[in-house]
Amino acid sequence: MATLGDLSRLVYSTEQGRICPGCGQPVAGCICKQAKPAPKTDGIVRVAYETKGRKGKGVTVIRGVALDADALAQLGKQLKSGCGSGGTTKDGVIEIQGDHRDFVIPALQKQGMVVKRSGG
Numbered sequence: 001m002a003t004l005g006d007l008s009r010l011v012y013s014t015e016q017g018r019i020c021p022g023c024g025q026p027v028a029g030c031i032c033k034q035a036k037p038a039p040k041t042d043g044i045v046r047v048a049y050e051t052k053g054r055k056g057k058g059v060t061v062i063r064g065v066a067l068d069a070d071a072l073a074q075l076g077k078q079l080k081s082g083c084g085s086g087g088t089t090k091d092g093v094i095e096i097q098g099d100h101r102d103f104v105i106p107a108l109q110k111q112g113m114v115v116k117r118s119g120g
């Protein structure tokens with residue numbers, strides 16, 4: 001016969017309903033969607049200049065920045081104004097129109113990031 005202690009260790013409890021495997025909270029109180037952890041990276045920020053599929057107009061592409069969406073958008077804004085250029089920040093990637101690697105790489109390094117120049 002199971003004791004109360006055994007029951008409390010069960011993953012699924014009839015009292016709380018299903019436990020979310022992501023956060024360990026009851027599914028009704030799941031916090032996975034609220035929490036926006038920084039995307040997993042290898043700790044290296046890669047800065048590339050890409051022209052492929054862009055009608056000859058190159059963009060500086062910054063990937064692997066370990067910041068959450070809001071902080072990344074903020075960084076993107078700073079870099080764009082620093083370059084005096086437009087661009088977008090989405091899906092964890094900052095894009096800035098034109099080749100701004102010589103500005104972007106030292107700017108990121110100044111913030112303590114490990115930066116690699118990649119691609120063209």
Ligand SMILES: [Zn+2]
Nearest residue numbers: 020023030032
């Ligand atoms: Zn969850």
